[in-house]
Amino acid sequence: GNSVTQMEGPVTLSEEAFLTINCTYTATGYPSLFWYVQYPGEGLQLLLKATKADDKGSNKGFEATYRKETTSFHLEKGSVQVSDSAVYFCAVDNYGQNFVFGPGTRLSVLP
Amino acid sequence: DADVTQTPRNRITKTGKRIMLECSQTKGHDRMYWYRQDPGLGLRLIYYSFDVKDINKGEISDGYSVSRQAQAKFSLSLESAIPNQTALYFCATSEQGAGNQPQHFGDGTRLSIL
Numbered sequence: 001g002n003s004v005t006q007m008e009g010p011v012t013l014s015e016e017a018f019l020t021i022n023c024t025y026t027a028t029g030y031p032s033l034f035w036y037v038q039y040p041g042e043g044l045q046l047l048l049k050a051t052k053a054d055d056k057g058s059n060k061g062f063e064a065t066y067r068k069e070t071t072s073f074h075l076e077k078g079s080v081q082v083s084d085s086a087v088y089f090c091a092v093d094n095y096g097q098n099f100v101f102g103p104g105t106r107l108s109v110l111p
Numbered sequence: 112d113a114d115v116t117q118t119p120r121n122r123i124t125k126t127g128k129r130i131m132l133e134c135s136q137t138k139g140h141d142r143m144y145w146y147r148q149d150p151g152l153g154l155r156l157i158y159y160s161f162d163v164k165d166i167n168k169g170e171i172s173d174g175y176s177v178s179r180q181a182q183a184k185f186s187l188s189l190e191s192a193i194p195n196q197t198a199l200y201f202c203a204t205s206e207q208g209a210g211n212q213p214q215h216f217g218d219g220t221r222l223s224i225l
Contacts, residue, residue: 004153032211043115043201043216044154051211089153099144099214103153 002027002092004102009087012108013080021075021105023064023090027098033057033066033073034091038104044089047075080109114138117202117217124192125225132187132220134202142205143185144214145169145177147198154201160185161207192224 007022025033032051036044048057053068062077073090090102115136124130134143141162146154156169158177166177174196176188189196199221203214 034213041218043218044203044214045216046213049211049213093211099156101154103151 002031002094002098002100004090004092004100006088006090006102006105008103008105010106010108012110014110015082016079017109019075019077019080019084019107021088021090021107023073023075023102025071025073025090025092027071027092027094029094031092031094033064034093035062035064035073035075036089036091036101038087038089040086047088080107082109082111085109115202115204115215115217117200117220119220120218121221123223123225126193128192128224130189130192130222132200132202132222134185134187134217136183136202136204136215138204138215139182140204140206140215141182142207142212143179144203144205145175145185145187146201146203147171147196148201148219149198157187157200194224197222197224 003026005024034049035047037047038044048059050057050066056065064073064075085108087104087106089104093099118133144159145157148154155171159167160179178186199219201219202217205212205214
């Protein structure tokens, strides 16, 4: 089955720092890849997605590129803000039948 | 109004009690899911349903049951609750598709079993 590995947190950064959260996956075929964000007291929200190799998903200054050769989908942001403090989940899905989430990475951004 | 609504938002109950968590959606999606979230374990799939007549077990279905009463409603039951079922529970929905459809989540139900 599918699996997702994320870098362990928590990650603590100062405002305007560069962010990378690593994600690697195991899946058969041609899965779709997702990043979700969870703010305190809320459910998960889709942040970005990529559906085929070399696609780049982007939203709110965050980016991730689907790298099939390294089975990776690392999340990056050039300049984080305090409001980006949340838990970030990487996820993989095959044809809507095997949606698997990583364990999540907690990000804290200090002013 | 929320597109995916979970009730109750919080529940405290005792070991051995029967509990039902409810989920309703206004997104018109065919697919619905129940997950539990535990610290450090991410989300684990309990059950999922691809339409009203379809129910499938997920990774951790033991001790749980579900009912898909309508396209818009999907409830999760704990027949005899035990303390290790204390967790945050999420309902999600998605459209049918070729695997590139994201899931849309409710705000969760925090369940504590004493």
